[in-house]
Each structure stands twice: as structure tokens, then as C-alpha cells.
Amino acid sequence: xxxxxxxxxxxxxxxxxxxxxxxxxxxxxxxxxxxxxxxxxxxxxxxxxxxxxxxxxxxxxxxxxxxxxxxxxxxxxxxxxxxxxxxxxxxxxxxxxxxxxxxxxxxxxxxx
Amino acid sequence: xxxxxxxxxxxxxxxxxxxxxxxxxxxxxxxxxxxxxxxxxxxxxxxxxxxxxxxxxxxxxxxxxxxxxxxxxxxxxxxxxxxxxxxxxxxxxxxxxxxxxxxxxxxxxxxxxxx
Numbered sequence: 001x002x003x004x005x006x007x008x009x010x011x012x013x014x015x016x017x018x019x020x021x022x023x024x025x026x027x028x029x030x031x032x033x034x035x036x037x038x039x040x041x042x043x044x045x046x047x048x049x050x051x052x053x054x055x056x057x058x059x060x061x062x063x064x065x066x067x068x069x070x071x072x073x074x075x076x077x078x079x080x081x082x083x084x085x086x087x088x089x090x091x092x093x094x095x096x097x098x099x100x101x102x103x104x105x106x107x108x109x110x111x112x
Numbered sequence: 113x114x115x116x117x118x119x120x121x122x123x124x125x126x127x128x129x130x131x132x133x134x135x136x137x138x139x140x141x142x143x144x145x146x147x148x149x150x151x152x153x154x155x156x157x158x159x160x161x162x163x164x165x166x167x168x169x170x171x172x173x174x175x176x177x178x179x180x181x182x183x184x185x186x187x188x189x190x191x192x193x194x195x196x197x198x199x200x201x202x203x204x205x206x207x208x209x210x211x212x213x214x215x216x217x218x219x220x221x222x223x224x225x226x227x
Contacts, residue, residue, distance in 0.1 A: 009152075041223075043205075049213075094212040098168070099160060
């Protein structure tokens with residue numbers, strides 16, 4: 001079975017600081033991994049996805065994530081936070097089944 | 113290109129009343145998903161359609177929930193009767209196929225409050 005753990009339900013950073021959102025997964029088959037962002041009262045928008053090509057994946061809005069099989073991790077980073085990055089971020093995994101298994105989410109706050 | 117459309121955006125009902133949500137996927141997308149998102153949690157799949165066929169409804173509480181996707185385009189999710197614990201956001205998503213690498217595109221959701 002597949003599962004996702006997101007460490008830290010709330011993360012707060014200063015504008016211009018590094019953003020690091022943690023995601024660890026469990027999968028009995030080679031995983032495909034996704035990061036989605038959800039702004040208030042909106043649906044989820046794909047930031048990036050790992051589908052077994054390059055382990056460093058670049059996404060929209062300056063975000064990137066690195067797939068580390070040995071650590072079963074897929075952490076999301078951005079070098080410099082912007083106020084508009086404040087949102088909820090979800091890590092998700094698919095594996096042997098054609099459905100997304102989401103983590104509980106991390107709410108990112110960016111303060112001036 | 114229009115995204116996934118859902119209506120209504122908000123719904124408030126009394127418990128034991130019926131409620132229905134509507135979803136129009138991205139044009140040409142064969143696969144449609146309904147997810148339930150409880151407060152402070154990630155979405156959980158309720159049902160997945162490939163065209164008109166429900167191919168994964170294992171998480172759908174069939175005693176009170178039903179769904180249909182007539183003609184393989186629009187879909188409706190119904191709850192009858194609604195319970196207090198059904199208060200949540202109901203998200204619809206679509207993808208071009210049901211492949212596990214496919215990106216799922218989400219609608220804005222319907223926020224349900226059961227009183």
C-alpha cells in the first residue's frame with residue numbers, strides 16, 4: 001500500500017527565505033510523486049511531478065523537488081519565498097493503483 | 113481552455129436532506145474523479161470513472177452516496193440523506209486518461225455544510 005507523510009502541518013518563513021516542505025512516502029512499487037498547491041477556496045494546482053525520469057524536478061513558480069529513493073523522500077524547495085507562496089501544499093503518491101494518495105498537507109505562511 | 117467546473121460552490125443544508133453536486137471535466141478528458149476533503153486533511157478518492165464506467169468506487173459510502181456520469185462527460189455526486197459528518201469539500205478532478213503518470217486537474221470544489 002502507498003502512503004505519504006508530510007512533516008510539519010504549519011511552516012512559517014520570512015519573505016526571501018528558503019522554503020523547505022518535507023514529504024516522505026511509502027510504496028511497494030516504484031512511485032510516481034506529485035506536489036500540489038491549494039490557495040484558499042480554490043482547487044488543487046499541480047506544482048510538479050516525478051515520473052521516474054530526472055530525480056530533480058523543476059516546477060512552476062520557482063519550486064523544485066528532489067526524489068531520493070534511499071530516504072524515501074520528495075521534499076519541496078524554493079530558494080526565496082514570496083508573499084504569494086502562502087498556501088497549503090500537498091504531497092501525493094501513486095503506485096500500483098490509478099489514484100492519488102495525499103498527505104495531510106502543510107500550510108505555508110510567509111511574513112514580511 | 114476551460115478548467116474543471118463545479119457547482120454549486122457552496123451549499124448549506126439541514127441533516128437528512130438530499131444534496132447533489134455537479135462536475136464538468138476538461139473537454140476531452142476521459143477520466144473523472146470525485147474526492148472528499150475534510151478540514152485539515154488531504155483529499156481522499158471517492159470514485160473514479162473511465163468514460164461512463166465507475167472503475168474504482170471502493171471508498172464511496174454506498175448506503176447514502178451515489179454518482180453517475182452519463183454519456184461519459186458531466187458527472188453528478190449525490191448524498192441522501194446527508195449527515196452532519198458529511199460537511200466537507202467535495203472536489204472533482206479530471207485527466208486525459210487514467211494512467212498513473214497523468215496529471216489530475218482539479219476544480220474549485222463544493223463546500224458543503226450540514227446543519
